Amino acid sequence: MKRRFSMWRLMASTKFVSIRSNGDPHRMPDKMSHSKSFLFLTLFALCAAPATVLSEEPPEPEGVSYPGVIAKVYNEPDFTRIKRNLEPQDSLVTFFDDGQGHGIDWSGIWEGYLIAPATGQLTLHLRAWKPTTLDLYSRGRVVTDGPTGVAVDGSIIFAAEKGEALPFKITYVHAKGGRGGWEVKWSTSGREPGAIPGTALFIDDRLADFYNWWPEPDLDSVDFSRFATAEKENIVVYYEPGRATGWPANQGFFAWGDEILLTFDKGYHLDRGLNHSIDPTRPHDNRQLRSLDGGRTWSEEPFNPIAPDKADADRLPADLDFQDPGFALKTYGSNFVYTLDRGQNWHGQFKWPDLGLGAYTNRTDILSLRPGFGLLGFSVEAYDNPPKHSDHTFFVELDQKDRTIHLLGWLTPSSDPARAVMPNTVRIGPSHFVTAARRKSVERFLDRPPRSRNWIEAFESRDNARTWQPLGEIAETDDGRFNGNPPSLVYLGGNRLAAIYGFRGVPYSIRARISDDLGENWGREILLRNDVIDFDSGYVRSARRSDGKIVSIYYLKTLERIELHLEATLWDPDSVR
Structure with missing residues (x-):
């Protein structure tokens, strides 16, 4: 909801008091919920510091208002290396x-x-469990500092007028891990402190612009007529209450006709706001799922790679045969495992030889080049101290006889600063390949959250992956608010390609586009799923079934199943309308 500022006017206050106190050392609540009782020592009133007027003038609200309070976080505890903004919170x-x-x-x-x-008199009460400052500009400032996990209280008393818009800033330092946080309550003269309702908090256009934030559109305002449709069927691949499963594109997805094998990550569900809804403090492991009917039904299997007796750091295993009918290889980062019997037994993990290009950030993208040689899409963080999400893709040739890998070529030139990662490559002809890659460009500022753009882009090579030419953008994968999504690419024969991907914006969805000219142009976006409830979704992997339909597997949350889980859409690329 938006409000105009004509209903408020900043009023000059007659008295400013700033109080600093070490407060009462109450421990944090065990379950991270705020304390039901908010204790304040009467010593505050007896030991109040002299009235202090700060010189900084408070900012006046500008333009349109939006509910909540906005934030930005830094990678370091000294307010350096700004990371991102946070969605406005209502408390x-x-x-x-x-x-x-x-x-x-x-x-x-x-x-x-x-x-x-x-x-009349208004008091703001701050309680914090790590170093925190509440700044009301010319009204006063309170600073709390104390042992980690121990509550420290402070308050500011000042004069206010009903309806007055009071600007504030809260700074917080979370160092050395553990529990922390802060809460602010208010009280008027003679009353107990109480929670500040979300209706009393807002940001203005000035803050929204500075924080590079904008409101998401209402779902009701989305014009769904711009999307194409296709005949499709949705299938629950794996769901377990209380657990979190996901990221097919990060793991391994392999198809031998209608036999499909998927390895996936399985952990425990935890709602973490703008972070992935998986509990990082609890164990998680890899499992695998197998379908023998083109993705309609699935069975869970253990994923237990057999460790090698002795790994040669400089040479690859001798039996990496890309043309073996049971061969599959899964890579993540600098490690890989492989199978010769369609995942019944996995061998590894092994490490890729170091080409001296940077730290590997590989996911699985493999094809057979010719007998004795395989093609793999790799990626690296190619800088000494890289910003996050700055990795770039290159292709390597695996030489089975020499048991090593050789650099073929980079997907994008070094002059292109945008991220290019997680390629999904298909073969068109003997030396002709098309790949789709995840892209990200970031505009960085000194003390403002970065502004980013995320999309997927097609490239082609006609010389066995040695050189690559851009074919153009396939689609955007969010509205700049999150981190985009990787593509899944399927060759449909002739000059036709299908690209499938998740969209991390309103409407949160799984989408596809079809090209009739090998990636130079793409048709209307096809809406495969529009019941996704938030950004934590996508990472699609796909295969073409024997009946010509495509099976696309992804992770998501829905209103019916709120934990991260795996689903698939079986859809007909020839039925798009």
Whole structure:
């Protein structure tokens, strides 16, 4: 909901008091919920510091308002290396631990406006479990600092007028991990402190612009007529209440006709806001699923690679035969495992030889080149101290006889700063390949959250992956708010290709596009799923069945199944309308 600022006017206050106190050392709640009782020592009133007026002038609201308070987080606890903004929150209560936060060492700033509830004396009460500052600009500032996990209280008392818009800033340092957080309550003269309702918090156009934030569109405003449709059927591949499963594109997806094998990550569900809904503090492991009927039914199997007796750091295993009918290879980062019997037994893990190009960020993208040689899409963080999401793709040739890999060529030139990663490659002819890659460009600022754009793009090579030419953008994969999604590419024969991907924006969805000219142009977006409930979805992998239909597997959350789980869409690319 938007509000115009004509209903508020900043009023000059007559008295400013800033109080700092070490407060009462109450421990944090065990379950990270804020304390039901908010204790304040009467010592505050007796030991109040002299009235302090700060010189900084408070900002006046501008333009349109949006509910909530906005934040930005930094990668370091000293407010350096800015990471991203956070979606506006509707309360002044936050709690963090190693599973529900932004890492072990980080810092953050929250800003917004508070609507005064009454005319007269108003007190804001801060309780924090790590170093926190509540700044009301010319109204005062309170700083809390103390042992990690121990509550420290402070308050600011000042005069206000009902309806007045009070700008504030909260800075927070989360160092050395563990539990932390802060909460702010308010009270008027003679009343007990109470929670500040979300209706009393807002940000203005100035803050929205500075934080590179914009509201998501309402689902009701989406014009669904712009999407194409296709005959399709949705199938639950794997769901277990309380567990979180996902990321097909990060794992391994292999098809031998209508026999399909998928390895996946299985952990425990935990709602973590803008982070993936999986609990990083609990164990998770790899499992695999097999279908013998083109993705209609699935059975779960263990995934237990057999460790090698002695791994040769400089040479690959001798039996990596890309033309073996049971061969598959799964790679993640610098490691890989392989099978010669369609995943009944896996061997590994092994390490890829170091080509001296940087730290590998590989996912699985493999094809047979010719007898004795395989083609793999690799990626690296190619800088000494790279910003996150700066990896680039290159292709290597695996030489089975020499048991090593050789660099063939880079997907994008070094002059292209945009991320290019997670390729999915198909073969068109003897030396002709088309790949689709995940792209990301980031505009960085000194003290503002970065602004990003995420899309998928097609490239082709006609010389066995030595050189690549861009064919053009396939689609955007979010509205710049998240981190996009990787593509899944299927060759349909002739000049036809299908690209399938997740879209991390409203409407959250699984989509596809078809090209009739080998990737130079793409048709209307096909809406395969539009019942996805948030950004944590996609990472599609696909295969063409014997009946010509495509099976596309992805992870998602729906209203019916709120935990991360795996589903598939069986759809007919010839039925698009």
